[in-house]
Amino acid sequence: MTSKTFQAGTTVFTYKPYVNASALEDFNEKASLSTRIxxxxxxxxxxxxxxWSDKMHIYEMRLKLPSSARDWRYNLDEDVRHSWKRFLKAFQEKYCKARTS
Known part of the structure; x- marks a missing residue:
């Protein structure tokens, strides 16, 4: 919860709901493409x-990944591992795109 008091003496409270990440099953890299997406x-x-902040996105995602995907993540450049936008793009390219032979 955060609050802000304005000059008129009015205080506005902002509540951020707690979202429990355990409500979502762990990521399964062997699932179908549509299931992974x-x-x-x-x-x-x-x-x-x-x-969630970008840091929280990364933390929670890491907890949901199987060990092989965590290993893949660890081998990414550090700037990709620590930037949610860059990591998300790499994750989508690796796990959420149709593979062609």
Whole structure:
């Protein structure tokens, strides 16, 4: 909760709901493409509802990844690992795009 008091003496409180990430199952990299895409949509929706910072996005995502995906993440450049936008783009390219041979 945050609050802000204006000159007129009015105080406005802003509440951020607690969103429990355990409500979402762990990511399954072996699931179908549509299931992986839907999982990411649910994760992002949960993050928006919870008002998560970029740092929190990354932390919660890391907790939901299987060990092989965490290993993949660890091998990314540090600037990609620590930037939600860059990490999200890399994650989508790796796990949420149709693979062609």
């Amino acid at each position: 839907r999982w990411l949509e649910k994760f992002q929706s949960m993050a928006v509802q919870g008002g």
